[in-house]
Amino acid sequence: MEHPYGPGINHIEFWVKDLEQSVAFYSKLFPMIGWYELNKTSFSCGRHEIYFKEMPVAFHDSLGVRHICFHAVSREVVEQVGEWLQSIKADIIRGPVEMPQYDASYYTIDFRDPNGFVLEVAYAPNTKL
Template identity: 55%
Template sequence: MSEKTFEPGIHHIEFWVANLEESIEFYRQLFSIIGWKQLNETAFSTGKTEIYFKEIDAELVRTLGPRHICYQAMNRSVVDEVASFLHNVQATIIRGPIEVKEYSEGYYTVDFYDPNGYILEVVYAPNMEM
């Protein structure tokens, strides 16, 4: 039996949310646009990274977390499609879609809030070195 090889990276991210049903519906639509697959009732994956959701009483938890999570788009039209989705669900858009040349040539982004106030970004960054 061969041993599976792993790469360094993020294994999973857990989102604590106030309303599981609302969050799953929002992310089901968003992730279908940017190429993530739904694994089960509460989880999504790219095949390398998993995000899952857990409903929790926000009054019990007081934590600070990352400023935002940025998802890579495969092209500019994906960013535009995400922006259209955000308008349709009346999400709050922070900026974009907009090209931000200070970051890198062709950096095309939309930043927004999810239903729980998480700040998210979807970007097409063809010239950015990682």
């Protein structure tokens, strides 16, 4: 029997300090970039899943991923995310901005979620994966 998915990431688990706050943030961000809700604490793009789990303070010092970059299907999606982040006074690190040092078409915004995780939403149509 052939497996429906190729090699790649099955899921990513985020440990968060406030589950309700995190789910509220991501339930607004994810639909803008083409992800959908699987259940109250899990989201998918059809190939990968991200879910959230509230953890006690003792676990907040775990080392982890530097940042996660999500694909945007257009520059307009990056703009929409930027406008939404500005409207909620999110911690925007940079952008929306063109990054020609990566690729002539690379357009991105980097920001922090309510837990301080660094996220990026980038339109990069010429980037080969």
